[in-house]
Amino acid sequence: MIIDSHEHVMLPVETQIEKLNQAGVDKAILFPSAPHPERTIGLDGLKAEMAALYKVLAGENSKEANKQRLINNLIEQKDHIKKYPDRFLGFGAVPLGLSKEETKEWIFQYVIQSDFKGVGEFTPGSDEQIRQLQVIFEAVSDYENFPLWIHTFNPVTMSGIKLLMELCEQFPNVPVIFGHIGCTLW
Numbered sequence: 317m318i319i320d321s322h323e324h325v326m327l328p329v330e331t332q333i334e335k336l337n338q339a340g341v342d343k344a345i346l347f348p349s350a351p352h353p354e355r356t357i358g359l360d361g362l363k364a365e366m367a368a369l370y371k372v373l374a375g376e377n378s379k380e381a382n383k384q385r386l387i388n389n390l391i392e393q394k395d396h397i398k399k400y401p402d403r404f405l406g407f408g409a410v411p412l413g414l415s416k417e418e419t420k421e422w423i424f425q426y427v428i429q430s431d432f433k434g435v436g437e438f439t440p441g442s443d444e445q446i447r448q449l450q451v452i453f454e455a456v457s458d459y460e461n462f463p464l465w466i467h468t469f470n471p472v473t474m475s476g477i478k479l480l481m482e483l484c485e486q487f488p489n490v491p492v493i494f495g496h497i498g499c500t501l502w
């Protein structure tokens with residue numbers, strides 16, 4: 317069986333299934349998506365959609381706006397998986413900057429209850445945001461074999477990767493996927 321380890325929600329779902337079929341891929345691990353460049357029309361539409369993503373990556377949205385966006389993305393993702401449960405397995409997004417209790421609640425409500433198999437994708441924009449992952453490690457260490465998926469190339473730097481390694485050493489029971497394997501930082 318061929319499994320694609322990392323895809324984001326692509327709309328409509330039928331197009332994504334068609335792409336999987338064309339590539340001979342049986343299943344995909346599915347992550348939520350903030351932008352949907354695939355449904356835009358023309359260059360201006362594409363620019364507007366990508367601008368929304370850059371705002372997210374730059375941390376320019378308020379904490380509340382960010383939470384609401386993630387909830388909407390998660391609903392969209394769950395819906396996608398429900399239509400093709402034999403083709404997708406989900407990883408659920410969790411906001412950074414919540415307390416440990418809030419994080420645990422979020423993971424239970426939006427990740428475990430949705431039958432997702434792990435947590436991510438995290439795209440930390442700074443070393444400070446890597447440190448904020450500590451709460452996530454603590455929250456998932458209650459579960460067995462529950463992986464975190466972390467984006468580890470730009471904007472993550474080499475010092476960010478080292479901080480992440482420290483967290484891995486601190487929580488050896490939490491499987492961590494270094495997404496894009498650090499890219500050029502190796």
Ligand SMILES: [Zn+2]
Nearest residue numbers: 322324347437
């Ligand atoms: Zn990704």
